[in-house]
Amino acid sequence: MxxxxxxxxxxxxxxxxxxxxxxxxxxxxxxxxxxxxxxxxxxxGVIERVRAKAAHNSLLGSNVILDVIPMGTREPRSGRGPMRVFASDADGNTISLIYFNNPGWAKKSLPIGEKKTVAGKLEAYGGEWQIIHPEVLPPAQGAELSIREPVxxxxxxxxxxxxxxxxxxxxxxxxDLLEWVEPSLATREAWRTWRAAIAEAHRDPGTEDSRRRLAYDEIFANQLALVLLRQASRRKLGVPLPGTGELIGKLKLPYSLTGAQRRVVEEIRGDMAQSAPMLRLLQGDVGSGKTLVALMAMLTAIESGAQAALLAPTEILARQHHATLLKELDSIGVRVAILTGREKGKARESVLMGLADGSIDILVGTHAIFQEKVAYRSLGLAVIDEQHRFGVSQRLLLASKAERPPHLLVMTATPIPRTLTLTQYGEMDVSRIDEMPPGRTPVETRVISDERLSDVIDGLGRHVSSGGQAYWVCPLVEESEKSDAAAAEERARVLRQRLGDEKVGLVHGRMKGPEKDAVMGRFAAGDLAALVATTVIEVGVDVPNSTLMIVEGAERFGLAQLHQLRGRVGRGSGKSTCLLVRGQNLSETGRARLALMRETSDGFRIAEEDLRLRGPGEILGTRQSGDVAFRVATPEDVAELAPVAQSDAQLLLDRDGGLSGPRGQAARICLYLFERDQAVGLIRSG
CATH class of the missing domain: 1.10.150 (DNA polymerase; domain 1)
Structure with missing residues (x-):
């Protein structure tokens, strides 16, 4: 409460x-x-309004406050035309006051012959002065109205x-609320109280100090919640899983681990050997070898007598992971099963029984693997792959499902700027694979106008004729247009005319799971030369022979998405190319995105730029309930203030008596104000 x-x-x-x-x-x-x-x-922002005696050419384009006397009206002949009230100012100038819709309100508010005060932008059109939708002000308000008004x-x-x-x-x-800002920080920044800052931010949006104070408040609430979550998780006892190295030693890998992979494996194994449950975020660019690191973590759990679960964001990726793990682990006696929404009846019951009696070592699947009816005999490690939508609350709820919370490894191939790492994964330790395995060929990226679409299709034809495979990703479609699926179907139809029906596959979000899997299987086997898709292939699909990626309407995608899509090629030994086909009406942001994609393949640099261009609410894709959304704080605020807020939160808990001390009571109010109450409630119950 x-x-x-x-x-x-x-x-x-x-x-x-x-x-x-x-x-x-x-x-x-x-x-x-x-x-x-x-x-x-x-x-x-603010409107600058000029109090004027009468209209004048020098005031055109300005927001003015004028005293006028309505002299006549011209009502619309149809429902579509504007209502015009012709008014005279102090110098006898005629000004048209124009209202669209609601002519009755205009007649009532501006009665003929009665002096009124109006406010709005003075414009010239067709040889007359006009104000569109002026406000009608009471006389006293017109006299006293502030020249600066917030917008x-x-x-x-x-x-x-x-x-x-x-x-x-x-x-x-x-x-008035109790003050939660650390006193020396408030003095140093000369910050007003929370209530005074809110009032000033509404009264005068140009006051940076008040806006910055409000930005700090919500960042502080975020950081305090994360510190509390981290403390709560450290207090809970998990099961140490030190591993023996026996199963890892049996793996037949065609290549050696990179130095970065070896370092991260040791960090994870060190965490898993402790009784405090691991909470670790594993970042690695597309193709850096995160899945192999996760496999070694899961084998460490199994060597220690526990089970592991691998959560994938899509059914396509879950089935790909399942197939990969079966291929790697069947020969060494590790039992792997899959559970998605598609598994029904006896197949589902068999998996549930295997989990309960311990005959299944690793369960791969979508969110279905953490449903209430899914019970593990001894879940020791949960791996969450590419799950941007699995936020702080969901991570905590996952840990609370088991009597002894499992170790948790969250992986992402979308490089996350440090700013977002602090605010969205701040309760976790962070590992980063910053080295690519040998053999990964650089992808050449080109930007081409959609005016040359026929040339792109011809180039695809030559690529396919020489034995190559390619992806063609269709653009994101605005709601007012046809659906993404319809756009993909139309593109597939055109390409089939050029390449032949049997050479072109189609995958989109409206297809059922078995249909998508069948098409993806044919593409992976080389039976299809081109795969037309919406962004369902953005994450995790691995076809080394595909060396051409064509992204149509590339300006409609964010940088992180474009980087993920480009990462689908360059997985084999052949030279790979990514063609970004752009439309004609490029915004400055769109132009900057495409230029950066040409310039660099560094995912972390791309992520930082994506954050700057798009803001924190969008960079990780669709906003979900687990994501952190700031109402005032900008990415720049977060980058500057999050470390300060994190330090202040730690100081509150270490020195100032925590949430039960004097400032802690105010901090508790701050947590509830910014709706971090779910985290506080879970901590109390735990």
């Missing part, structure tokens, strides 16, 4: 004056459902004035 002091902030917006169902519906479009959401719906992010049906009024009403309900 949240502290009572926060109750007014978490009240529904309908409790504010003038907010009925219709206004609440509009606010919901802006993710505003509670009073606290309004507080953090901060202005993005809010809006949705259709809400005006900036209305949001300003609602924000003011929310501020009236805002209590």
């Amino acid at each position: 949240r502290p009572d002091v926060l109750n007014p902030l978490f009240a529904e917006v309908e409790t504010l004056p003038g907010v009925g169902p219709q206004v609440a519906k509009l606010l919901k479009r802006l993710d505003i459902t509670r009073v606290v959401d309004l507080l953090y719906h901060l202005p993005t 809010y992010p809006l949705t259709e049906g809400l005006t900036s004035k209305r949001v300003r009024e609602l924000a003011a009403a929310a501020l009236e309900r805002t209590p």
Whole structure:
């Protein structure tokens, strides 16, 4: 239960004056459902308004406040035209006040012959002065109106004035909260109290100190929650899994581990030998050999008498992992099973029985492997592969499922900037494979205009004729257009006309699992020369003979996605090429992305740039409940303030009495304010 002091902030917006169902519906479009959401719906800038006696050419383009007298109206002949109110200013100039929709409101608000004060942008059109949708102000307000007014992010049906009024009403309900910022930091930064900072951020968006204070608050809540989670996990006793090296020694590897792989394996084995459960993030670029490292971790668990589970983000990748592990482990007596949503009836029951009696050593699958009915005899290690959507809360819940929490290894081939590592994986230790195995050939990347699409198709034809295989990834499609699947089907139809029906396969998200697997199997076996796909092939698909990647509509993809897609080729000994086919209307951001893809294959540099261009909420793909979303803090704020906040959180727990001390009570309020209460609740229960 949240502290009572926060109750007014978490009240529904309908409790504010003038907010009925219709206004609440509009606010919901802006993710505003509670009073606290309004507080953090901060202005993005200000309008500079000029108090003028009369219209003048020098004021064109400016936001003005004028006293006018309505002289006549011209109503729309149809429902589509604008309502015009012709008004006269103090110098006798005629100004058209134009309103689209709701002519009745305009007539009522601007009665003929009655002096009114209006505010809006003065423009010239067709030889006349006009103001579109001016605000009509009470006379006193017109006289006293601030020349600087905050401007809010809006949705259709809400005006900036209305949001300003609602924000003011929310501020009236805002209590003074205990101070959680470390006193010396607050003094050094000359920060105001939380309530004063919120008020100033709404009143004057240009005040950087207040915005920065608010950014720090939510970063501090994030870091404190992660430190608390880390402490809670360290207090729980897991099962030490030191391993014997026997099974690892039996592996028949066609190549030696890189130095980076050996280092990371030792870090993981060192963690697993401890009674405190391992919480480790393994980062490695596409093709760096993370799966082999995970295999050695799983064998270490099995050598110690425990079971291991490998969670993959898609069924395609789960089945690929299953096939790979069977091939590597069957000969050394390690028993591997798979469980996805597709396994039904007797097949599913057989797997569940094998897990319960310990006859299955490694279970591979999708989220199904952690459902309530799935019971392990002795789960010792959980490996989560490419699971950006498996956030802090889910990681903690996974650990809480077992009486003795398993060791946890989270892997990602999407390099994560240090900024996001701190905020999304801050309770974990981090290992990084920063060396590529020998034999990985560099991928040549080219950018080509879609005006030359026929040349690209001809080049694909030559590539296929010479025995090569290729991916063709179709663009992400906007909601207003046809579906991604339809775009892929159309591209496959065109390529089949050129290459032959039997040479082109198609995979998209609307296909059923067995259909996708059948097509992928034919492509992996070399029966298909070209695979047309949506981004379902982004992660983990491994066909070494495929040396050409074509990404259509490349400007619609983020850098991290483009890097992942490029990583599908260059896996064999042949020279590989990635063609990024771009559209005609490139934004500056799109141009910068494609230029960087041409310039570098360094995934960590690409990730840092992707964070700068797209922001933290998007870089790891679809935002899920486990992800950290900051309402005020920018990537630059996080990079600068997260280390400070982490240090402050540790100081609070080590020196200042933790959550039960004087400042700890304020810090607890901060955690609940930023909805880190689930973590606190789990810590209390544990």
